[in-house]
Amino acid sequence: MGTVLHESPYLENWRALSLRVRCALDPDEAVVAFVIPHHNLADLQLSLNQPEESAEYLCSAHQCLLQVIPSSHLTPALRQTAFRHSNKTYSELSGFINEHGEYPRTQRLLDSSGEYSCSALQRNAAAAGTLSFGVH
Secondary structure, three states, X not given: OOOOXXXXXXXXXXXXXXXXXXXXXXXXXHHHHHHHHHHHHHHHHHHOOOHHHHHHHHHHHHHHHHHHOOOOOOOHHHHHHHHHHHHHXXXXXXXXXXXXXXXXXXXXHHOOOOOOOHHHHHHHHHHHOOOOOOOO
């Protein structure tokens, strides 16, 4: 198994920075600042011929956004932004799976009956009463 970047100083600093996502004045910038480094690290892992580690980064970004969506303690603007960007992280993850195959975490995350399935997210959002799905 190859070198995993999970313990790097970069990620230590990233964890501290990601805490600011919840407090950001511009939710779109905050979410982009969270997602792009994850996707860059996924690309780096692919260049090191470590697709499973790459999948971990893609899943981590997508899962984080999916956890933000139903979180009633976060602002509605941040939750809406996370929902919008989750479409992109889902697309990236799907493209990765098409090209490199599934891994355990990708299977768990995209399991249609799982905690992060579309229907589960819609139920959680409806229960929270702050997200709108569809065109308005």
